[in-house]
């Protein structure tokens with residue numbers, strides 16, 4: 659199955675050809691010159707990522723054998739997709755695909771946006787969240803805003819800029835609140851910083867959450883995985899290696915899902931990219947871990 663990004667590129671190439679041949683009309687908001695003008699950050703893109711874009715360009719050429727594509731330009735356009743394409747969502751925020759809306763791509767990001775981008779089918783709308791005065795810049799958020807400054811800045815990395823919105827520049831109490839624990843005095847609405855709380859108490863509460871989630875969720879659920887990751891971090895901070903090791907008893911599940919993922923990615927990505935080498939290395943580590951566990955179990 660083709661990824662949404664490859665499908666988007668194939669559609670873009672076909673559309674350009676049809677517009678060049680005047681088989682379909684072009685307009686001020688729907689023409690390839692707008693794509694040419696998009697930001698790509700190509701000079702900042704990591705070498706491995708560039709290799710991946712080049713491989714994706716080759717794939718597009720294989721899909722469209724009768725087109726003589728400029729592979730360098732297609733590679734460049736993939737880089738434009740990374741900071742300009744939008745995930746099209748339904749009203750329940752389920753992803754329906756990826757789209758490029760070059761006119762809307764002029765809108766910059768803010769973690770306190772004054773507008774929001776929404777989709778009705780494939781049509782994109784920018785809706786104001788508050789009155790916006792003439793000459794005031796319209797901004798949307800490219801990322802999930804309900805997160806700490808550190809998390810938001812990490813999520814913005816592939817857009818290659820440092821956000822300087824009011825939430826990012828001021829040393830705010832908000833971050834402490836987002837990561838904080840409630841005060842032991844239940845009547846107090848203040849908060850405690852993570853380093854002011856006894857980690858073993860936090861660990862035992864998380865263990866209870868994990869036990870309840872195990873009853874509720876499938877063993878491979880992402881929610882369960884996140885809780886276990888947090889638990890593992892807590893046990894490691896407490897240097898409780900034995901309990902941390904017990905949490906890794908799910909290695910066989912990890913092995914099964916990694917093997918399935920690697921089988922698919924071997925076909926879509928080949929075996930030579932850095933990403934695949936890293937994944938196959940991880941798979942070997944998990945296999946070794948699982949066989950060590952099996953043999954340790956046999957000896958008991």
Ligand SMILES: C[S@@+](CC[C@H](N)C(=O)[O-])C[C@H]1O[C@@H](n2cnc3c(N)ncnc32)[C@H](O)[C@@H]1O
Pocket residue numbers: 695696697699741742763764765766767768816817818819820821822
């Ligand atoms: C979708 S484009 C937005 C339009 C872009 N400014 C342009 O002129 O083509 C995304 C890129 O704009 C820049 N950008 C977006 N928001 C920004 C912000 N708040 N501060 C600085 N640069 C920003 C980054 O280079 C980012 O990769």
